[in-house]
Amino acid sequence: MQISRLFDLINYQISTYDKDVSLARKIDGTWKTYSSRDLKKIADNLSLAFLKTGIQKNDKVAIISNNRPEWNFIDLALQQIGAISVPMYPTISSEDYNYIFHHAEVKKIFVGDEDIFHKAKEGSSDMEAQIISFDKIEGCDYWEDFMALGEDGDLSVLEAIKDTVKNGDMFTIIYTSGTTGRPKGVMLTHSNVISNLFAVEDRMIVPRGESKALSFLPLCHIYERTGSFCFIYMGISIYYAESMESIGENLKEIQPQIFNTVPRLLEKVYDKIVSKGYELTGVKKSLFFWALNLGLKYEPNKNQGFWYNFQLKLANKIIFSKWREALGGNVMQINSGASALQPRLARVFWSAGIPVCEGYGLTETSPVVSASISNLKEIRIGMVGKIVKEVEVKIASDGEIMVKGPNIMQGYYKQPELTAEVLEPDGWFHTGDIGELHEGNYLKITDRKKEMFKTSGGKYIAPQPMENKFKESSIIEQVLVVGENKNYPAALIIPSILGLQDWCRHKDIPYTTNAEMLQKPEILDKFQKEIDNLNKYFGKWEQVKRFKILPQQWTVETGELTPTMKLKRKVIHQKFAKEIESLYS
Template sequence: SGTTGKPKGVMLSHENILSNVIACFSCLPPKKNMRALSFLPLNHIFERMISYFYLFTGTAIYYAESLDTIGDNLKEVKPDIFTTVPRLLEKVYDKIMAKGSELSGVKKKLFFWAHGLATKFEINKPLGTVYKMQLALANKLIFNKWREALGNNLTCIVSGGAACQVRLIRIFTAAQIPILEGYGLTETSPVISVNRYEVQDRKFGTVGPLIDNVEVKIAEDGEILCKGPNVMMGYYKQPELTSENIKDGWYYTGDIGMMIDDKFLKITDRKKELFKTSGGKYVAPLPIENKLKESRFIEQVIVVGSGEKFVGALLIPSFSNLKEWARENGITETSHQALITNPKVLAMYKDLVETFNKYFNHVEQIKKFELLPNEWSVETGEMTPKMSIKRKVVMEKFRDSIDRIYA
């Protein structure tokens, strides 16, 4: 465990993990003889626990050859289920959208019409007869290709490890590819809550109802506390750290959240990632980052501004979409560095950020940003193996860019 700090050894007992496996039985599809594709690291508790779940339920596990072959492996294996992290889901979505942009004429219009319908999709709310008919048509003409690309046999995708954009969950679910987002930590074996396969136990924008035998309470400062048979034995050879994090059986998760309708858990941010501006106002970066990533021109983002007068951001463009936009706007440069310093490109991103600022209160609005030329990755050290951004590493590595924002 240690996306946000020094890695720690988490001691999980047989009972811890088994309790989590058994509690997940009622959460996932009640289908017999399923096939699963596995590609997340097996040394992470999320994939480890779900592998035990597969073994326990007689689900056949197929291992992807590598992260680069997932697309081919999906078509080959035709899985009923797989677990993923949001970053990989974003990449799948970006590929689909890039293909849609390459279409022309009626096909392109139909693609974006279907996509537009999907962005308005709701669960557990009346949708109206006309909308339902339109969506059924979109599923027949357009989204059937999406399902084919994922093996054409998916019952659901389970997402964890980091916050997933609500817009992605909404769109994929409308396309008859339900995404069940869950929440947990290594210290909780890992699942605390998950959106269920049954629609009445799902809510967009939340991480679902709690699993059986797990309790949650929200501390006065908003921190999520968890109690149950899934809570770890402790940190390996770190008794002081253990007693700091587990008090009276309650594990202090370090995440800020709330209960919606007394049923669904919603995560708003990591306690450690909240920061104060020099004006003394608290800012939660995660919701701002997730909103910005809804743009097809933004690949990755980190919000900065601790101890500063205003909030800024480091943005990495989605270069495939940016290059297409540049061509359409008469820009001949194609190198990443040339694009991010082009005045027309900078003006476009300034307008883009402004359109998103209206969703945030005055303190949270991004006043200045820097565009960066290369994607953050596991290989270059800015991301963990489960594709979460290492905030501290990015802040240190791109200190010059942050300094320019506040110069």
């Protein structure tokens, strides 16, 4: 069966796999599942309801919700009538909602819960747009009642309308969260994402028709959304995690073969594992750190000899097996993207039989440009995999990664001048990332072009590799390297409280409160030693001369991180301007 529009995936899954569980979500302690045929019936009824309420081709409809099957239902239903979805993060402000609602001219807004409903209501108070909720909320229309409007509709009319939807039609506008300024609306077509779906599928090793995926990254981000389309195509059952806090519990319960993640979450998993190691005593503690040190020396495609291999096999049996159990015991492939993964984490996880496959891409590229496959011979630590099929990459004279292919966006909605800044007439897209090609088609990211800065001495600083290195410290959770137009680099540091507590326990230092501990001379001395040790990996002009420890973690909710957990540099610079200035006074 030919797949030329994304909604064709529904019939493809029915004809190929006819899944009992296509999508699932836990409600009140029980998993509610939807089969392939349920997916078709619900999407058809919703499409007919949209038609009955006046939604036509190219009309815009917002979706603001955490991951749940209803998100997919609305997305697919809109596609079938040629309407355009405008997915949005539940975490952004009502002011941002207002801007996007107006800019996209949305006619309906679907929300997940009561908190989002109130923000969306405030954000749409100066316009006419019906709000419909996935949860039952007083004073808000309910999605099942809306769907009921289409239950007596004419399916032949729907089929005729589906035939008018073409491969090159726009199906979504995704407003990039961005690290600066107003969000831009990335216009993607069916063909953009379908081409990328097949490129991603080429990197998947899990069994088709019988595997399970746990989904927790936001569906409003193209990374998880394209991944979900790929899972539907491959007949992989998608289970939505209850929340970010329940991921560990859901992994053990679902025992998935695959899931997508971001490095920040893998860092947290690793820190939690190491923290538990510090809690051990005697022989158990010695064995734990013996295994961990073996993992830190691991090279996926290098034979390190009989003695190392023997020890690693033993470590896998007595230590790393417990790590795999914590992830459900069946994981064959973890896809990591959205930002750089620390090489030491990749080594440790691979050594433990937990395959973490890095990839690279942007919303504007649908998103995947390069990806790793879960194969020891093909993994290159520190790189983001091979360029995927049908995508071309070249490195510009200034080191910028340029991309061309069927996955490249149509442009930024209503912003032709911004489109012209990044999209060349011959189709080459400026990613804004700096990188290198190795062995012909292995890609390595070295920094963000816009994040690089010059010191007052005229030396260029690439902050991202430095920040990744500093985060290797067990007591550093987050870090921002600063110093533009200053005479030396400095850093704002968010401490790892778990790591700090472990270190204090190891040194027999009584731990009181976070605020008090971060003022103690021996703690400050420990941070200085960590910075001094890690500075050795950089040139003299790059080394961090001074730092400031901040007590409060940077989060999506407090505004310092994007929803994919990247640093919002401009926001942090503005928010902590006094602290940064104090590093140079």
